Amino acid sequence: MSLLIQTQEEKFLHRRFSDYYSKSAVGVRGLEKREFGFGGWEKKIEFRHLAFRNEGELRARLVSEAPLYISHSVAYYEFPDARPMPNKNWQGSDLIFDLDTDGSACGHVCGKFTCQKCLDAVKADAVKLIEEFLLPDFGFSKSELAVNFSGSRGYHVHVVSDAIYDLDREARREIADYVSGTGLSFERLFWNEGKKFFGPSPSQGGFGGKFARAFVSRLSDDAFARSIALKLRKPEEKEKLKSAISMGNWDNIGITNREKKLSEKFEEMKLTMAGRIDANVTADTSKLIRMPDSIHGGSGFAAKRLSSPDAISSFEPMRHAPVFKGAPMRVKATETVPALNICDHSFGPIPSGEARELPEACAIYLICKKAAVIA
């Protein structure tokens, strides 16, 4: 079982990836209990059910095979290489959040070359996930969170904690649904008591509190306030409403149709309150996920592990994730390459068919994107 190497580009990447693995530390917590998967030019996971006893064994395999993609299970198994799956004897899993840009934050469509705007947007999503959900709501500590760049166009947050270790798929699906606001219902957060109308207060946990806080803060926007009730243009009326909401009393809105109006605001605001994650990844207890600090074969960038969750704010994928610093090389574009900036080197656009000499990280990026060949 080994990955077939065919073209000269593949040969080249194989050599350079192998160099990288011979020099870098590889490993993951609970390595001997994880299932590994390797992928090549055609498929991100071509072989799975692989297991290694220790870091030395894993590194030896990575140096000799230098796969384009390396993934490990989010799960810990008693027998990680056993097949079929039930024979592995699942013991528990990390909780994973996968954030990926869909390449639309920039307004145009990025295609394979994710633009800076989209990378910034997905970074903001990751920060939001951590600061508005994982820490305050779920109560994880920063030391339980391991954040890494995905190597391509997103981030992975691994939660390693006894609190979630043995949760099944359905429980994890609930967590994912919570973050993405799936199943969120106005009727369950607001209720009538006689003629009174109650709802969440800003101090309470969960989406109710999130909505109450966002609502109160948006009241200072006059257009928003007016869209609820005309009288709210007066500051004293705003204050009266705010203080009522602080007690969970949403009755004090002198408007007809208050439920309908509030529920419209709720529907409109829930999208901005929710996080953007791939719920299927979070729910999957046997998912294979990119090994942190391994190279992503679709970019030649490292799935860079961040030193702490806070480090994400200063992390710049196009600057900090490329790993290859070898001699410049000549590549020929096989499609139009847009203007790019990798490791502070600006280049492009390059018309299809034209050759350029580029720093190695830039050249490898284009080769991995299958947008250039060695000239």
Add this chain to the structure above:
Amino acid sequence: MADLLFCSHYPFSSAAKAYVSERGMEIVSSYVEKAEERVREAIVSGKVRKVPALSEAQEEELALYAIARMIVSCANNRYLINRYAVSEAKKTSDYLSSDASARPDYVDAVAAEFGIRFEKDGAHFLVPLGKYLTYTPRSTDYKLANREVSAGKVKVSSHERIRMLEEAVKKKIERELPIRAAFPAEVKAAGARMLALLPKLEATVVKVGQENYPPCVRRMIEELSLNVNLPHTARVALAIYLVRAGVPTGKIVDIFRGAPDFSEKTTHYQVEYLRTKGYSMPSCATMDSYGACVAECRCGTPLNYRANVHGRALKKEEGAKA
């Protein structure tokens, strides 16, 4: 806690186990008879009777509980085990409700059996997120997104606290049974008699286009026939599939007859509801996220699956992997 009252209310507790192992327990015929009656009632009516407040009755309760478990183990049938677990859990819930005001420390002690600590918060309770997700039923009432979640804790009402413990007891009994051991002949005979209480399933459940049922659907039907408690999401998906595949409601209800908490009326209503709402079939990706996908047939949605197309590709791929 050698508190006989506590032990008789919660015979699954470690305190009750310790009480029994300290004093020893004899399996006498009269107990076996009563225990058999207890199991029968649990299976047929879904209830286990409460214990009279007499110390002899309480001691007896511990013996009956133990023997009832042996009888159910001898019957060794998933439907009977799960149905029995539901009944015992219901009884626990009754006790917890009354003990909550009279003997609140009892409720704490039962929660501790499952490693749960409920923190009082006004009229409510706070429970750690992981325990909440493990021990609440998966229904819209308990949807996490509509819950107050803060600092890793979820707010629940006093009623919901007891509902969680009921679920915990049910899961514990389902997990522990059957006990594998050599039991006295009398107990074995009682176990064998319990099999007569099984609902009668039709041999061939559905005929319509069955050859084209995808592996996930086959698996769910098979699990139901083995009395596995399928998660709600899987049940809905299966029902939608069958509705879409043109299976009449009566036949769909028959397929669900194996579910340990089966209720003819509810199932009939729910299937009809799905039919009138015209829900669309979850895609394969969604099925996978439910944990219901069992093969890579690449059919996109289970309804697209055709044995002579995807089934063949599947076999080929499996051959290549092996």
